[in-house]
Amino acid sequence: MSTMPGRLFRLLSLLQSRREWSGHELAERLGVTERTVRRDVERLRALDYPVTGTTGAAGGYRLGSGTTLPPLLLDDDEAIAVALGLVSAGTGGLAGIADSSMSALAKLTQVLPARLRPQLAAMGSAEAIPRSGIPQVDPDALATLARCCRNHEVVAFDYVNRQDVSSRRRVEPHQLLTVSWHWYLLAFDPAREDWRFFRVDRIADVSPALHRFVPRTLPAGDAASYLVESFTSAPYRHRVRLTVQLPADEVSASIHWFNPGRVAPAGDSACVVEFAVETPSLLLQLVAGIVALGADFTVDEASAETAALIADVGRRLQSFTPR
Amino acid sequence: MSTMPGRLFRLLSLLQSRREWSGHELAERLGVTERTVRRDVERLRALDYPVTGTTGAAGGYRLGSGTTLPPLLLDDDEAIAVALGLVSAGTGGLAGIADSSMSALAKLTQVLPARLRPQLAAMGSAEAIPRSGIPQVDPDALATLARCCRNHEVVAFDYVNRQDVSSRRRVEPHQLLTVSWHWYLLAFDPAREDWRFFRVDRIADVSPALHRFVPRTLPAGDAASYLVESFTSAPYRHRVRLTVQLPADEVSASIHWFNPGRVAPAGDSACVVEFAVETPSLLLQLVAGIVALGADFTVDEASAETAALIADVGRRLQSFTPR
DNA sequence: GGCCTTCCGGACATATCCTGTCCTTAATGA
DNA sequence: TCATTAAGGACAGGATATGTCCGGAAGGCC
Known part of the structure; x- marks a missing residue:
């Protein structure tokens, strides 16, 4: 600990x-003279770390914000919090954020001490309880997928599809993206010779095949719009399209989109709402809202089964009286 | 850039x-001899950074996971992603996570370059569009509040209460916590001589008064349970209590709790669901779900107004037929 | 204004350490 | 077997880091 560069790290910390x-x-604390501390501070400043010193009786050194981000020194709990945050970040579906989140997560998990990994996994699944209804993804799996995307490495995993059928996949991962609180992996499946979206929370047992591939070009230009498009053609059980006599932004601000859906303006004071879900409960939460x-x-569109389900719940709601 | 410690940082990066x-x-890359690189790697190892070297034709150096977390070197976008992640993290309401998230956020924003702040604010509000229905908090405000909590500094801000009345507050911040996607600040308000919860998304224009206070002891032992308790006594417009003939975990897994609510088991195959919301849309999303x-x-409990509203929506749902 | 405390930084001597240039060894994969 | 890569010892010369001086400047307090 007596070495100079190590002391600089400790000082920064x-x-x-x-x-x-x-x-x-x-x-x-550092076991050196005050003069050496001044020199170390000088060194940090030369490295663009903005250490400001204030004179006077209540003076001292403090680390301010400068033009470059200094190395972040996190303790164990903070590292866990950052990892969990990155997993839940980008859920808004903002274009750039998901990519940056994933590269940050890859950096973090790459150096995360082994003893923290079980803790991270435990926290990730423990969060599932209060976050009811929103599927949890394994941070470690997500990080592995992110790494494979970045390095263009083939990756294998078990996948459970919407019909609850499990199978082992071996794909060329392309991009991770989020829509309405769900993580999706866009990948090319050589066995099926086509592009597929995989919901990350349905992925398990991720293991990178140590084999590189050359990235293919996407059929559609933009992965995000491709994903939204693929929803409208996917065989969901309940598909609904409504025209509502309210401005689009008013509707989208009032409804919680925990599932993929779209609100498109139709004139000044009306909009078209479209979504597709699997379970009755989700369907009714959206429609009733x-x-x-x-x-x-x-x-505009709803199957007979869907309409019957909604009408039935409507009947039951009328018997909603106390006692 | 020719100084040795700076080169170590660059090497780590x-x-x-x-x-x-x-x-x-x-x-x-570093502009030195290979021998010096080996010495630098040696130095990093002495500082507990697990750099593994593999020999052979396809060999090289890589940073593995060790026993201690090395300083994270993030680029601009990654820093933004981490900050946004921390803001949206802990929304599960897990006890320890919110605290760790806030201390990490405080560390990050303390050193975040000034040029990135507007970008962070813009991203934070831009996310509001796809995350419709879930209130966005200003990352900067949250970070300031976190800092004031940690340092026991009095803080002032504008607050808009549920009745849309705005006022300037000056409080002793105690703790930040999250419940169902909302950030709350627990603080002691000296003007009202009582503890108050503030929703952070309704807080604006945060400015720390540079004045320390001595922390008071909480009336209730635990801030989280105190918060949940305060919900049940708050004057929300629609308060509902139901007994559902389903196991508690089945209900809580199917419903999206974007608002505070409780599911308590009542026997093996039934449970009591309780919540309080302000707007009809939220009410119906929960009830219909x-x-x-x-x-x-x-x-078990619902006001006449609430029941009437629900029955009315039930009626309208019955007219839900295509075309 | 005096006085204290704090940061700031020059000068200097000494010892340390850092770098580049050798070299050999060991491990890995084609 | 051979090429490639990491690992590390030896050594000389130059660079640098440290401690111990010193005086200066700036802010807060009595």
Whole structure:
């Protein structure tokens, strides 16, 4: 610990852990003279780390914000929090964020101490309880997929499809993206000779085949729009399209889209809402939420089964009286 | 850039940015001899950074996972992604995570370059569009609040309450916590001489008063349970309590709790669901989602207004037919 | 204004350490 | 077997880091 560069790391760590330090304290902690502390601070400044020193009786050194981001020194719990945050980030579906999140997650998990991995996995699944209804993804699996995307490595995993049928896949991963709280992997499946989307929460037992591939070009230009498009053609059980007599932004602000769906403006004061879900409960949460807005609506598309289900729940709602 | 410690930082950064590097590449990048690279690697190892070297034709250096987390070197986009992730993390309401997230966020924003702040704010609000229905909090405000909590500093802000009345507050911040996708600040309000919860998304214009306070002891032992308790006594417009003939975990797994609510088991195959919301749309999303599960239920509590609203939507749902 | 505390930085001597240039060894894969 | 790569010892010369001086400047307090 007596080596100079190591001391610089420790100094940086100290400066991040507390708001302000006096030169004397730092000297004691680092086991050197105050003059050397001043020199170390000087060195950090030369490396573009903005250490500001204020003089006077209540003075001291503090790390400010500069033009470049210094290395972040996180403790164990903070690292876990960052990893979990990255997994749940980008769920908005913003284009750039998911990519950056994944590269950050790849960096973090690459150096994450082994003893923290079980803890991360435990936290990830423990969160499933309060976040009911939203599928949890394994942070480790997500990180592995991200690494394979970046390195163009073939990856294998077990996949459970919507029909609950499990199979082993071996694909060329292309991109990870998020839509409405779900992570999706876009990959080319050589066995089926086609592009497929995989929901990451249905992926298990990820193992990279140590084999590189040359990236293919996407059929559609943009992965995100390709994904949304593929939803509308996927065989979901309940597919609904409505025209609601309310502005589009008013509808989308009032409804919680925990599942893929679209709200498109239709004129100034109306919009078309479209979504496809599998379970009755999700279907009704969306339909009832929209109907409760109080506006007039017309049903453009819905199967007989779907309409019957909705009508049935409508009947049952009328018996909703206390006692 | 020719100084030795700076080169060590650069070496670490290189090792984090790519999976594997040969000694020759590193020497070229760093502008030194290969022998010096080997010495630098040696130095990093002495600092507990697990750099593994593999010999042979396809050999090279790579950074593995060791016993301690090395400083994370993030680029601009990754830093933004981490900050956004931390803001959306902990939304599960897990006890420890929110605290760790906040301390990590405080560390990050403390050193975040000024030029990235507007970008972070823009991203934070841009995410509001796809995440419709879930209130967005300003990452900067959250970070400031976190810092004030940690340092026991009095903080002032504008607050808009449920009745849309705005006022300037000046409180002693105690703790930040999350429940169902909402951030709450627990603070003591000296003007009102009582503890209050503030929803962070309704807080604006946060400015720390540079004044320390001595932390008071909480009336209840645990902030989280205190918060849940305060919900049940808050004057929400629609309060509902149901008994559903389904196991508790089955209900909580099917319903999306984007608002505070509780599911308590009542025997083996029944449970009591309780929640309180302000808007009709939220109310119906919850009620309809539960009714759509198909199980029998009885209404233990609901105001006449609430029941009427639900019955009305039930009527309208029956006219749900295509064309 | 005096006085304290804090950061700032020059000068200098000494010892340390760092770098480049050799070299050999060991491991790995084609 | 051979090429390639990491690992590391030896050594000389130059660079640098450290501690111990020193005086200066700036802010807060009595």
